[in-house]
Amino acid sequence: MAQVTLRKVVKKYDEVTAVRGIDLDITDKEFIVLVGPSGCGKSTTLRMIAGLEEITGGDIAIGGDVVNDVPPKDRDIAMVFQNYALYPHMNVYENMSFGLKLKRTPKDEIDRRVKQAAQILDITELLDRKPKQLSGGQRQRVAMGRAIVRDPKVFLFDEPLSNLDAKLRVQMRTEIKKVHQKVRTTTVYVTHDQVEAMTLADRVVVMNQGLIEQVGSPNDLYHSPATKFVAGFIGSPAMNFIPCQLEQAAGGLRMRVSDKLSFPVPASRSARYASHAGKTSLVLGLRPEHIIETRPHAEPDQHDFEQQIEVVEPMGMETLVYFNIGGAEVCGRVSPNAPSAAGKSMKLRADLSNMHLIDDTTGKVL
Amino acid sequence: MANASVAAGAPVRKVKYRSMSADRRWAMRWSYFFLVLFAIFFLTPPVYMFITSLKSSGEIGQATNPWWVYHPTLSNYIELLGQNQYLIFFRNSAIVSVCVVAVTMVISVTAAFALARMKFWGSATLATGVFLTYLIPDTLLFIPLFKMFAFVRDTFGIELMNHWWTLIIIYPTLSVPFATWIMIGYFASIPKELDEAALIDGASWLQTLTKIFIPVALPGIIAATIFSFTVSWAQFLYPLAFTTSTDQLVLPVGIVTTLIKGDVFNWGQIMTGALLGAAPPLIIYAFLMDYYIAGLTAGATKG
Amino acid sequence: MADIAARNATAINADRRNSLHKLMQRKSTIAFLMALPLILLIGTLVLYPAGYAIWLAMLNKSMTKFVGLGNFEFLFKRQTFWDVVFQSCLFAITAVIFKAIIGFVVAHFVHNIPTKGQRKWRGMLLVPWVIPPAMSTLAWLWLFDPSYSAFNWIFAHIGLPHIPWTGEAGWARFSVILVNIWAGAPFFMIMYLAALKSVPEQLYEAASIDGATWWQRIWYVTLPMMRNIIAITALFSTIVTFANFDIVRVLTSGGPLTATHLFATWAFKVGIESGDIPLGATVSLFMVPILAVGAAFILRDISKRGSEV
Numbered sequence: 001m002a003q004v005t006l007r008k009v010v011k012k013y014d015e016v017t018a019v020r021g022i023d024l025d026i027t028d029k030e031f032i033v034l035v036g037p038s039g040c041g042k043s044t045t046l047r048m049i050a051g052l053e054e055i056t057g058g059d060i061a062i063g064g065d066v067v068n069d070v071p072p073k074d075r076d077i078a079m080v081f082q083n084y085a086l087y088p089h090m091n092v093y094e095n096m097s098f099g100l101k102l103k104r105t106p107k108d109e110i111d112r113r114v115k116q117a118a119q120i121l122d123i124t125e126l127l128d129r130k131p132k133q134l135s136g137g138q139r140q141r142v143a144m145g146r147a148i149v150r151d152p153k154v155f156l157f158d159e160p161l162s163n164l165d166a167k168l169r170v171q172m173r174t175e176i177k178k179v180h181q182k183v184r185t186t187t188v189y190v191t192h193d194q195v196e197a198m199t200l201a202d203r204v205v206v207m208n209q210g211l212i213e214q215v216g217s218p219n220d221l222y223h224s225p226a227t228k229f230v231a232g233f234i235g236s237p238a239m240n241f242i243p244c245q246l247e248q249a250a251g252g253l254r255m256r257v258s259d260k261l262s263f264p265v266p267a268s269r270s271a272r273y274a275s276h277a278g279k280t281s282l283v284l285g286l287r288p289e290h291i292i293e294t295r296p297h298a299e300p301d302q303h304d305f306e307q308q309i310e311v312v313e314p315m316g317m318e319t320l321v322y323f324n325i326g327g328a329e330v331c332g333r334v335s336p337n338a339p340s341a342a343g344k345s346m347k348l349r350a351d352l353s354n355m356h357l358i359d360d361t362t363g364k365v366l
Numbered sequence: 367m368a369n370a371s372v373a374a375g376a377p378v379r380k381v382k383y384r385s386m387s388a389d390r391r392w393a394m395r396w397s398y399f400f401l402v403l404f405a406i407f408f409l410t411p412p413v414y415m416f417i418t419s420l421k422s423s424g425e426i427g428q429a430t431n432p433w434w435v436y437h438p439t440l441s442n443y444i445e446l447l448g449q450n451q452y453l454i455f456f457r458n459s460a461i462v463s464v465c466v467v468a469v470t471m472v473i474s475v476t477a478a479f480a481l482a483r484m485k486f487w488g489s490a491t492l493a494t495g496v497f498l499t500y501l502i503p504d505t506l507l508f509i510p511l512f513k514m515f516a517f518v519r520d521t522f523g524i525e526l527m528n529h530w531w532t533l534i535i536i537y538p539t540l541s542v543p544f545a546t547w548i549m550i551g552y553f554a555s556i557p558k559e560l561d562e563a564a565l566i567d568g569a570s571w572l573q574t575l576t577k578i579f580i581p582v583a584l585p586g587i588i589a590a591t592i593f594s595f596t597v598s599w600a601q602f603l604y605p606l607a608f609t610t611s612t613d614q615l616v617l618p619v620g621i622v623t624t625l626i627k628g629d630v631f632n633w634g635q636i637m638t639g640a641l642l643g644a645a646p647p648l649i650i651y652a653f654l655m656d657y658y659i660a661g662l663t664a665g666a667t668k669g
Numbered sequence: 670m671a672d673i674a675a676r677n678a679t680a681i682n683a684d685r686r687n688s689l690h691k692l693m694q695r696k697s698t699i700a701f702l703m704a705l706p707l708i709l710l711i712g713t714l715v716l717y718p719a720g721y722a723i724w725l726a727m728l729n730k731s732m733t734k735f736v737g738l739g740n741f742e743f744l745f746k747r748q749t750f751w752d753v754v755f756q757s758c759l760f761a762i763t764a765v766i767f768k769a770i771i772g773f774v775v776a777h778f779v780h781n782i783p784t785k786g787q788r789k790w791r792g793m794l795l796v797p798w799v800i801p802p803a804m805s806t807l808a809w810l811w812l813f814d815p816s817y818s819a820f821n822w823i824f825a826h827i828g829l830p831h832i833p834w835t836g837e838a839g840w841a842r843f844s845v846i847l848v849n850i851w852a853g854a855p856f857f858m859i860m861y862l863a864a865l866k867s868v869p870e871q872l873y874e875a876a877s878i879d880g881a882t883w884w885q886r887i888w889y890v891t892l893p894m895m896r897n898i899i900a901i902t903a904l905f906s907t908i909v910t911f912a913n914f915d916i917v918r919v920l921t922s923g924g925p926l927t928a929t930h931l932f933a934t935w936a937f938k939v940g941i942e943s944g945d946i947p948l949g950a951t952v953s954l955f956m957v958p959i960l961a962v963g964a965a966f967i968l969r970d971i972s973k974r975g976s977e978v
């Protein structure tokens with residue numbers, strides 16, 4: 001069983017605390033992604049799981065055994081580095097078989113496993129080449145092959161695709177997912193790219209400033225973010241944040257976003273939000289795909305309004321329009337056929353059934 | 367079953383492995399232990415030189431603890447520096463070394479500039495050739511040079527033997543190849559765009575050299591200077607072969623030959639002389655250690 | 670009208686060609702002139718004497734007659750010569766091996782301690798290399814003195830026998846090699862330290878994860894990555910150590926009898942002290958094969974690295 005458990009894990013460097021207390025349960029065979037901006041502590045956490053960094057506080061357990069004091073070589077893990085870290089003086093075959101050779105595995109067993117891994121990754125013709133003769137994508141595959149061959153309890157990936165160009169990155173993402181489906185080893189994957197996180201993960205862990213903001217499936221994080229940070233981090237283009245104030249009006253609770261504009265709160269949520277009516281730090285969160293062009297039929301919880309468009313970005317399958325509400329930059333995704341032009345006014349529709357109300361002082365989604 | 371152990375949060379701790387942080391601390395302790403051992407090994411001779419230099423010959427003769435000075439005295443220093451002879455050695459060494467540095471730097475900087483920057487026919491072979499000549503040791507050349515000096519005396523009437531200034535002519539053979547090699551490395555690492563910018567700005571080749579290259583390659587120049595000085599100062603074979611009269615000797619030869627008179631070794635003075643003789647390179651090293659080391663490593667790793 | 674214009678045109682073109690021609694010429698000639706002092710220096714004071722040495726080796730003692738390989742034959746028959754060959758090889762090979770090992774070990778320890786302290790330790794450990802060899806050998810001569818040796822004084826106090834550091838042939842060879850190791854190991858340390866720092870830390874991390882112990886990390890990661898530097902420094906050092914003069918001359922003058930003579934010191938004795946210049950030249954020429962082999966390896970390495978880049 002290869003579950004990984006983190007309990008109250010802390011990492012301090014002299015005066016800086018990189019990781020400030022993390023609790024996480026990773027189940028066997030799960031593909032979990034740690035995602036967050038630079039400096040949030042995700043790489044540090046991964047390296048503590050690997051044993052490359054000492055744990056200042058808390059416990060990490062792999063497969064049920066606490067491994068705090070166990071050196072990396074005894075933890076039965078494999079790691080894929082951002083810079084591949086292939087041994088330059090060994091060819092691909094030797095690179096992949098190095099770990100097994102150290103364990104004195106019999107030669108035919110080594111051969112079988114290396115050839116098998118090479119087949120999964122489609123690098124069989126490269127086995128006798130040296131790393132400097134390989135392209136970036138090939139090197140990355142060899143690095144993964146080295147990990148697969150070891151058949152460890154846990155795979156650790158440290159931003160493996162960051163050094164590849166955009167197109168290659170998309171390709172390799174699919175490769176990694178395919179490999180995980182074939183090999184079914186518990187995987188902890190670190191990236192700063194939320195698209196990678198969303199596409200690869202069974203569960204995503206969003207980290208910020210040394211703490212976990214939220215853990216959940218990609219869908220959960222997308223549709224039910226728990227904090228403003230997660231709401232703004234996941235999804236591209238990012239969620240719109242519009243400061244607002246709750247006010248009671250004739251038809252029910254409304255959110256006033258500017259002198260001229262206020263949105264109605266969907267009836268299903270009125271009760272939940274009513275208690276926050278007096279607060280001055282409220283923010284309306286609405287994803288760009290929920291601000292569209294007006295349609296002929298009215299639908300519940302939709303509100304039509306008109307705004308002056310500042311910038312228009314035609315993307316082909318949709319057009320992004322940027323405008324300003326009460327000082328906040330807002331982005332909407334409209335049909336390419338809708339009449340949008342910079343400097344002109346446009347009729348838009350806000351789908352408030354997918355709105356989020358955020359308290360800016362706590363950062364929490366209400 | 368699995369979920370229970372995960373959720374409980376009280377996993378089993380296997381005691382098989384030694385703590386990683388304890389491992390690291392032990393590695394540190396061993397490192398420092400051996401470093402101290404090696405430091406003792408490397409520093410014992412100079413420290414011993416210093417200890418002995420503070421002893422009077424009486425105390426040395428008494429064969430008490432050689433590692434401790436019971437009655438420290440500066441008499442050795444005073445006597446040595448009071449005698450004319452030692453000061454002459456020092457003077458000769460100083461003049462020779464300074465002149466050799468000047469000659470070396472002029473020859474090697476100009477040659478390095480030409481070889482690194484101005485490609486001409488055979489420049490690549492010449493550069494490698496220069497490096498290879500560094501491998502021809504003085505121990506091979508001193509005998510033919512001996513004969514060549516005799517030839518010069520017979521043909522031109524110039525007496526090269528037994529004059530300290532002859533050394534200024536032959537020492538550069540020891541310093542120029544390596545100094546050139548260092549400078550080629552530094553010059554080659556200066557981007558070509560700098561030359562072109564200077565050319566466009568109207569500079570001649572000489573101006574490019576003096577106003578752009580030399581300032582930018584200054585660390586290399588300092589390193590090469592230090593190298594030339596140290597090599598000249600420490601040279602032993604050539605002066606031993608070519609200078610015999612006491613007033614023509616340079617420091618290394620002077621100390622070794624004159625202070626050992628017959629069977630009587632005045633060790634206090636010898637050690638003082640040796641220590642003072644080792645002082646200039648040591649002082650330069652103490653203040654300019656990084657340039658010193660840069661000169662060393664530049665040659666081997668850049669090449 | 671047309672032909673005047675044509676003549677002017679050719680004149681202008683000719684001028685342009687001339688000045689261009691002059692410019693091209695100027696650059697190469699200037700370059701050549703700048704390299705000339707170097708070429709002259711090396712030509713007259715290194716290459717010519719080297720060739721002259723070969724000529725000298727083929728003359729008789731009073732340099733009046735050409736004797737071809739007579740001097741060489743003479744040497745081959747003398748036991749001292751073969752002793753010198755053996756001693757020089759023993760000296761060079763043993764000293765270089767130990768210098769390399771000690772240099773590597775010390776570099777490792779210096780690399781292990783925190784960066785702040787490294788400079789200090791490096792500074793202390795390089796001192797033997799900075800002191801002029803003639804001076805430091807004097808210190809060793811005093812440390813090895815037959816009557817007053819400071820080492821023997823310690824040995825006497827802990828019950829070990831008195832050692833004739835320079836008095837007995839075997840010990841004299843040991844002492845000479847020891848001093849050379851002492852003076853030369855710091856150079857190896859500095860070179861290896863620079864090389865150690867250029868090995869990416871991630872390779873060690875990957876090796877740790879692959880299951881390597883500290884020893885396996887050195888064997889499979891550090892040493893292969895440092896192969897070039899190790900070869901080059903060993904080569905250099907062998908050449909330089911083989912031609913060593915200062916240490917033996919000051920410490921033992923080649924003695925006792927001829928037990929510690931190297932090619933260089935024996936050539937000095939035979940050529941300058943005993944006045945047989947051609948014979949001295951012959952002796953010193955025996956260093957050439959080693960130098961040539963070493964130079965060949967270095968050339969091959971330089972061109973190999975050049976093509977790799």
